[in-house]
Amino acid sequence: MELDKWKDLIKMSAKYQNQDFWGTFVSPENSSHNKKHSFSGLEQEKISRFLSNQDIYPRCDMYEYNGNIKIEAELPGVCKNDIKVSLLQNELIIKGKCSSFHQHLRYFLKERHSRSFEKVLTLPMPVDKYSIESSFENGILSISLPILFEEEEIIQIFVKSEEKL
Incomplete structure (x- = not known):
């Protein structure tokens, strides 16, 4: 009896592993699938970007250190x-862009591919855009963005009396 539950679970998971099923989410405009399963343009863009591996490379760390947002990105061979x-x-x-292909060579193994990349990182707080510094050493791109600490300005609002203008 327990085996039947596992068989049902395997059948259900196989349905969701089918490429056609996921295609309805990524490309709902080409699908006759029920519209309640489709995503908005922004959601679809995020899903497409995730599936394209663009968000994966380069791998990055982002942290706060001494009043700066620090970003370190791994870019070996670039x-x-x-x-x-x-x-x-x-x-x-x-x-x-990463370019590892050389036309004049005879390859016996080619696992590293040439590609363009783009990674978008949303900053968690405002930064001083005029004081950003960056460096590139040993395949690590380091970026330092000074955090913009603005004191909140109190704005006085005067209340008018009920006069006709």
């Missing part, structure tokens, strides 16, 4: 000139 870092509102964007 040239400094192939890395572009930008800040757009509260998102830090790391773009670049």
